[in-house]
Each structure stands twice: as structure tokens, then as C-alpha cells.
Amino acid sequence: MSEVTINQPYGTPTWIDLGVADLERAKSFYGALFGWTYEERSSATGPFTMCLLRGRRVAAFRPRSAADPDGESWWQMYVAADDCDATAERITAGGGTVLQQPKDIGTLCRTAVVEDPVGARFSLWQGRALAGCEYVNEPGTLVRNDLATSAPEPARGFYADTFDFTLDGNKDLPDFDFTFLRRPDGHEIGGVFGDPGAAASRWRTTFEVDGTDEAAARAVAAGGTASEPTDAPYGRMADITDPFGTAFGVITRLPAGRAAAEGE
CATH class of the missing domain: 3.10.180.10 (2,3-Dihydroxybiphenyl 1,2-Dioxygenase, domain 1)
Known part of the structure; x- marks a missing residue:
């Protein structure tokens, strides 16, 4: 908690x-x-x-x-x-x-x-x-936000200049154009994902859940949609869309990913 x-x-x-x-x-x-x-x-x-x-x-x-x-x-x-x-x-x-x-x-x-x-x-x-x-950082709450954009370079420069963030590459995802945004104290606050296919630049919210497969099933039963849960370096993830068309992510984090997000 x-x-x-x-x-x-x-x-x-x-x-x-x-x-x-x-x-x-x-x-x-x-x-x-x-x-x-x-x-x-x-x-x-x-x-x-x-x-x-x-x-x-x-x-x-x-x-x-x-x-x-x-x-x-x-x-x-x-x-x-x-x-x-x-x-x-x-x-x-x-x-x-x-x-x-x-x-x-x-x-x-x-x-x-x-x-x-x-x-x-x-x-x-x-x-x-x-x-x-x-x-934050517990089941049912906000765990992270990431920016997906087809123009990652000006985005990275803007957030670094405006909020004094440092930029850090991600060795865990070498095939993706992803950059961590970190506060001056080193705490990761999210990242910028360069996606040439992004129709618009949007900040995407991810929530922590205790069991991604179960959360995906609950979303569908409640009238939303869910992607097939998949395993990633930091946990098990799924994309959820609510009944209004709002897309967001859910994740059950691995211990390493939990420690990194909480600055432990």
C-alpha cells in the first residue's frame, strides 16, 4: 500500500x-x-x-x-x-x-x-x-501514466525543460522507442513512447490490479472490453476499454517492477 x-x-x-x-x-x-x-x-x-x-x-x-x-x-x-x-x-x-x-x-x-x-x-x-x-501503487489505484505520440523528440524535450525531468532509455524494451521520465531525485514518473502509428498524442493511465486475468474478466462482465492478458518485463498486463470507449491499462506488477515504480 x-x-x-x-x-x-x-x-x-x-x-x-x-x-x-x-x-x-x-x-x-x-x-x-x-x-x-x-x-x-x-x-x-x-x-x-x-x-x-x-x-x-x-x-x-x-x-x-x-x-x-x-x-x-x-x-x-x-x-x-x-x-x-x-x-x-x-x-x-x-x-x-x-x-x-x-x-x-x-x-x-x-x-x-x-x-x-x-x-x-x-x-x-x-x-x-x-x-x-x-x-497509489496498490490494487484499484493509479500506478503510472505514459505518453504515446508519433512525435517523441519534441515531447521529451518539452517535459525535460518544463518539469526538470531527466531522460533515461529502457534496456528492458530494446525494440521499442521508450524513454523514462525521472524527477531530479531519480524517481520514475512515467515515460514517452514513440509510436509512428499514433493517431493522436495521449497520456495513457494504468491501474494496479490484483490479478490481471480476473480484472479483464470483470471488465467484460461489467460491459467493457479487454485484450488478452500478456506478460511483460514488469508484470502481467491487459488493455481495457470502458463502456464509453475510454482506453486504459491494468497491470499486476512483478516485485521488481513494483519496487521501481515506488522508488524503493
């Missing part, structure tokens, strides 16, 4: 949410898949639903809005920012775009929606009352 009670270091993926058109169906699907329960909340920006694991906040659902691209759905990644406004300016200076200016979400956080130079959207999270996901 990895419990988070304070704001994560700058640039760390720290929160996720999903825009949904059918809240009850989303609650049913993810409840069956991850065992989540829910808490309805509201702020000056509108209603939202907290996703809970053992009573702790691990994600959120929000109503889909005009800001969500038509025909697409994906888990939105938020990265930790000590100063949301200053980070938004740094993103613009690095060639990115601020799509929604910094604003407060009640007392929870200050946030902004941004886009990198290759078109991948993500958000910023300056934690206040909520540091971010209160559990």
Missing part, C-alpha cells in the same frame, strides 16, 4: 479524473472493476463524484463538457505543481498551450488544463485540502 498525505514533488502525476456522460453506468462499471465506492460533491465549477477505495479518494468522475473533444474519452492526468500559475506560464514558454486558465476547485486545489507541443492534454494540480490520490 502507498498512502499519500502531502503534496507530491513537482511534476509527479498526482490525480486523475474522467469526464462521463452517464454517471450511474460509470459508477457501476468501475465499482465492479476496482471495488470503488462513491461520494457526490459540488463546487463553484459544478458537481463531481469522488471515487473512493476504503473510504479514501483515488480518482473522480465529472460531467463531460464542451472542453472534452468529441468522440474521445480518456483519463485526464494531473501533475503536481507547487505554483499552478507559474507552471502554466512555464508551459506556454516551452511551446505548450494553456486551454483553461488556473482556477480554484473549492478548497481542494488550484488547477489548469494544458496541452503540450505535440497535442497531449493534461492538467496541473496545486494541492490544498486534497494532495491528490490518497492511495
